[in-house]
Amino acid sequence: MYLTFNTVVHTLIVSTFIKAKPMKLEDEIKTDKFLNTHHRSVINIMFTANWLLSRISDILAPFGISEQQYNVLRTLNNHKAGPMKLYMISERMIHQTSNVTRLVEKLRQKGLVKREICEDNRRQVDITITPKGEQMLERVNPLIMEQQKEINEKWTEEQAEIMGCLLDQVRS
Amino acid sequence: MYLTFNTVVHTLIVSTFIKAKPMKLEDEIKTDKFLNTHHRSVINIMFTANWLLSRISDILAPFGISEQQYNVLRTLNNHKAGPMKLYMISERMIHQTSNVTRLVEKLRQKGLVKREICEDNRRQVDITITPKGEQMLERVNPLIMEQQKEINEKWTEEQAEIMGCLLDQVRS
DNA sequence: ACCCTATTGTTGTATATACAACAATAATCA
DNA sequence: TGATTATTGTTGTATATACAACAATAGGGT
Numbered sequence: 001m002y003l004t005f006n007t008v009v010h011t012l013i014v015s016t017f018i019k020a021k022p023m024k025l026e027d028e029i030k031t032d033k034f035l036n037t038h039h040r041s042v043i044n045i046m047f048t049a050n051w052l053l054s055r056i057s058d059i060l061a062p063f064g065i066s067e068q069q070y071n072v073l074r075t076l077n078n079h080k081a082g083p084m085k086l087y088m089i090s091e092r093m094i095h096q097t098s099n100v101t102r103l104v105e106k107l108r109q110k111g112l113v114k115r116e117i118c119e120d121n122r123r124q125v126d127i128t129i130t131p132k133g134e135q136m137l138e139r140v141n142p143l144i145m146e147q148q149k150e151i152n153e154k155w156t157e158e159q160a161e162i163m164g165c166l167l168d169q170v171r172s
Numbered sequence: 173m174y175l176t177f178n179t180v181v182h183t184l185i186v187s188t189f190i191k192a193k194p195m196k197l198e199d200e201i202k203t204d205k206f207l208n209t210h211h212r213s214v215i216n217i218m219f220t221a222n223w224l225l226s227r228i229s230d231i232l233a234p235f236g237i238s239e240q241q242y243n244v245l246r247t248l249n250n251h252k253a254g255p256m257k258l259y260m261i262s263e264r265m266i267h268q269t270s271n272v273t274r275l276v277e278k279l280r281q282k283g284l285v286k287r288e289i290c291e292d293n294r295r296q297v298d299i300t301i302t303p304k305g306e307q308m309l310e311r312v313n314p315l316i317m318e319q320q321k322e323i324n325e326k327w328t329e330e331q332a333e334i335m336g337c338l339l340d341q342v343r344s
Numbered sequence: 345a346c347c348c349t350a351t352t353g354t355t356g357t358a359t360a361t362a363c364a365a366c367a368a369t370a371a372t373c374a
Numbered sequence: 375t376g377a378t379t380a381t382t383g384t385t386g387t388a389t390a391t392a393c394a395a396c397a398a399t400a401g402g403g404t
Contacts, residue, residue: 099390099391
């Protein structure tokens with residue numbers, strides 16, 4: 001019994017620690033063995049992506065959806081030109097190897113999207129966000145915005161611009 | 173039968189497409205609905221991290237190890253001061269939520285690491301890289317280096333430096 | 345109409361990950 | 375010494391992901 005309490009406290013401490021961590025990469029992953037500046041930055045990109053993702057997941061968790069599911073919902077909502085086919089959603093995913101069929105099925109089970117076989121082309125499936133899905137977005141979006149605002153303060157406009165260029169550049 | 177061939181060709185085309193993609197983020201995820209420059213950069217970090225990860229995974233796949241497993245192996249190899257405890261490995265992981273017990277067990281099954289209960293403190297487990305593990309690193313490292321070199325050419329020293337600062341900054 | 349190929353989505357299987365409960369040992373301190 | 379707390383690692387369970395095979399429909403040419 002006391003072990004359970006123990007675990008809870010332990011978990012709280014650890015998660016507070018992780019979320020409060022404001023430190024340099026070297027402290028975060030307790031190493032200084034980088035080959036060079038470039039290597040450090042590559043590791044840093046992956047570490048930071050994970051850090052960002054985990055903060056977003058924390059926001060979404062109470063709503064019972066994953067980051068990927070949220071992305072799909074938002075994409076559907078942004079797409080004013082009516083329903084989207086699965087392949088269109090897939091193209092817009094950040095992690096394009098995801099299995100959109102199952103991702104959308106999860107959303108359907110939660111009543112957040114509707115899926116209909118497209119009569120024009122029976123290979124395709126039309127996916128539409130439901131009112132319930134829209135309502136969820138209306139509740140989630142402000143929280144995500146809030147987090148985005150925090151980030152806005154970390155970089156100047158110019159710095160954000162540079163960031164984007166350098167990232168595009170490394171993939172070129 | 174022809175379906176299989178079909179699939180193979182399809183897969184080849186898709187993966188070539190993905191790997192050759194040199195484009196801007198907007199083209200890669202087929203959208204231009206970013207809230208602002210900062211938001212675009214945040215998405216870009218996650219996308220690029222995934223891009224980097226997938227290239228590393230491609231290198232590691234023929235050796236039958238995952239990126240996480242490779243990281244553990246490298247960490248063990250870098251640690252000259254003898255065996256490492258599980259918690260030490262965990263602290264050095266990029267994705268710290270990983271389950272190091274199972275990760276190390278996979279490596280043990282492949283004969284790449286050795287694990288021994290620590291006699292000084294029976295809660296702890298000493299993990300050591302085996303000669304077979306070292307040999308694998310000797311074969312894998314040059315390939316990773318090669319990829320790193322490609323990246324080195326994408327940024328100047330100063331740009332790599334800036335990249336690191338901006339990333340540290342956003343997590344502060 | 346028939347064959348071939350392309351497009352689009354689904355499913356099976358193995359593996360990985362997240363999260364929390366659990367368990368074992370060690371350290372502390374009354 | 376004995377109770378309490380801390381440290382360290384393991385395990386169960388649900389979910390996610392990767393990869394490839396499979397299936398259904400569409401389109402194009404003969």
